[in-house]
Amino acid sequence: MFYETLKLAVQAIRRNALRSFLTLLGIVIGVSAVIAMVTIGNGTTAKVKQELAKLGTNVLFVRPGQWGPGRSSATAKPFNTRDIAAMREQLRGIRAVAPLAQQSVTVVYGNESRSTGTIGTDSSYVVAQDWSLWHGRNFLDGETRSGQAVCILGKTVRDQLFGGEEPIGKRVRLSNVSCEVIGVLEPKGESGFGNDRDDVVLIPLRTYQRRIAGNADVNRITVSAEDGVDTSKVQADIERLLRERRGISAGEEDDFGVADMKQIADTQTATTGILTILLGAVAGVSLLVGGIGIMNIMLVSVTERTREIGIRLAIGAQESQVLMQFLVEAVVLSLLGGTIGVALGLGLASAASAGMKIPFVFDPGIVAIAFAFSALIGVVFGYFPARRAAQLDPIDALRRE
Secondary structure, eight states: OHHHHHHHHHHHHHHTHHHHHHHHHHHHHHHHHHHHHHHHHHHHHHHHHHHHHHTOTTEEEEEESOSSTTOOSTTSOOBOHHHHHHHHHHOSSEEEEEEEEEEEEEEEETTEEEEEEEEEEOTHHHHHTTOOEEEEOOOOHHHHHHTOSEEEEOHHHHHHHHTTSOOTTOEEEETTEEEEEEEEEOOOOBOTTSOBTTSEEEEEHHHHIIIIIOSOOBOEEEEEEOTTOOHHHHHHHHHHHHHHHTTOOTTSOOSEEEEEHHHHHHHHHHHHHHHHHHHHHHHHHHHHHHHHHHHHHHHHHHHHTHHHHHHHHHTTOOHHHHHHHHHHHHHHHHHHHHHHHHHHHHHHHHHHHHHHTOOOOOOHHHHHHHHHHHHHHHHHHHHHHHHHHHTOOHHHHHHOO
16 A cells, blocks of 8 residues: 555656756755765864874963953963973973963075964973974073074975975074074974964074063963873962962962863864854754745645546545655655755765865764654645645545646
């Protein structure tokens, strides 16, 4: 019985192939949009997790002002080298404490120049960032203390300024500072946020403060804990020490922020997760539009086939059989659109993931939900036209031309 109903439904769809195609197009677009958006969102989340994991789970970042949107650090008191010394002396379980002061500076060699991020720091920077040198050496303690004009280049800067020439021992100009190149950092490529991590120049902090920034400020501190050490305890120790050094009384809000990689990763993951849900919800609206299209086309089909319905009812067909036939037609259209939409959505997501250089994260759950939702739309939006067809009076239906 069901097989015959399904066969009649397929025949009816094939008789009006173009109209059926235009009807299921709404379902195809809706399902493919939902799957593509959610898959791309999941890939973005996975990429963020991968990039943050590369920085290590034992790294903490300290900055003036509180972390979070709308909480500016511009008015907060910056750190200084005495804060760095105190942290190195008093904190336990610490592998490295690296000061950072940074701004964009034009670096020049011969006829080549490039505007790049210049970081004033010391030899602890590469340790805290788990970075190694590709060529050359790190800063010596004497160079850092005396503020000598030496620098370490990122690979992007090295390639643009020197091409195939060996940079070690050559001198480049940073703003008005002529410094000797003593090393080249190992390439790290782009971060998950689109930043070129190799587009950087490192110079001793004192050199940066005296000859580029013109002040003794430290804008950020990176702290690397030893393996196996609880970063939450290190974070509490940093907060206690800095509150004491900055004269913050009990009950007063901190004028600095300390965040470990887990907190940053959780925040980024939650943000991308919310965006994925919003994108999926927006795409889901097109599924409803596709459902309205199915209801509209089925109503037209009922009107066109009124005489056929009347004949079936007159020769003994039950109302439930007529209702089932039109309902099956709507569900078949929806499932066909859902199948094509799933394939198209996964194809679009795969192409977009390759273009955006993010992982392709296949989620069978969202595929099943999108497919089931397309079938549900067929039932919900196909029921009213099917019921209208089943309730036609046979005599009135036979009178219609």
